[in-house]
Amino acid sequence: MNIGIIGAGMIGGTLTQRFAQLGHDVAVANSRGPETLADLARETRAQAVTVRQAARGKDVVVITIPLGNVAQLPAGLLDELAPDAAVIDTNNYYPERDGKIAEIEDGMPESRWVERQLNHAVVKAFNNIQARHLREKGRPQGNDGRIALPVAGDEPEKKAVVMQLIDQLGFDPVDAGGIDQSWRQQPGTPCYIADFEREALIKALAAASPVRRPAWRAKN
């Protein structure tokens, strides 16, 4: 697949490496420009590109930057994506990093807020696993201890594409419902960085509360 990754940090760098290892065509961008990604490009054989190039003509685009910065991405960035292209949102709201986002504080699921900034539907995935575990803990199907990852989105075909990629990376994809349910995998919920296997993840998603815990709210 042609995969564009916007954000080349802990998660973006990991997905760049792992998707490239799997044989996908990966283009990766950061905020400072492709010349600053020469090392990552050399190590992974991914192409270092601009943000707009990372979103052009791709089957899958991953947005993996500090959530608050999603609002600063170029206007119309995803307007020309093919209708069947999937956009993955890995992002979490960290008020101390992202600043207070009133809609999220008032209960809007983080990924719904991201969709509104992007003017495009997203599939929420990879937000509840630590980057190092994403890099190191993938296992073939059927292995004991295979970590399960929740996938939320409103478009079943796109969710299916993302679930297939998760399986290729060595994790069990679990359908976590639509974006209205995606608070079940947000920071502070039982499944957040918990590395559950499938059955435990399904229980954790069911046990989640929509009430945002104080530790995950803006202080003022």
Ligand SMILES: NC(=O)c1ccc[n+]([C@@H]2O[C@H](COP(=O)([O-])OP(=O)(O)OC[C@H]3O[C@@H](n4cnc5c(N)ncnc54)[C@H](OP(=O)(O)O)[C@@H]3O)[C@@H](O)[C@H]2O)c1
């Ligand atoms: N780290 C984890 O274990 C983890 C796990 C799950 C989910 N997440 C979430 O996933 C997202 C990414 O996390 P991370 O830890 O990978 O972040 P990170 O290591 O801080 O890296 C952030 C990346 O985003 C790029 N970036 C920032 N603003 C940008 C913009 N406006 N346009 C293009 N690129 C931009 C940065 O590029 P420059 O360096 O050029 O500015 C950098 O490459 C966050 O929302 C985070 O909460 C993180």
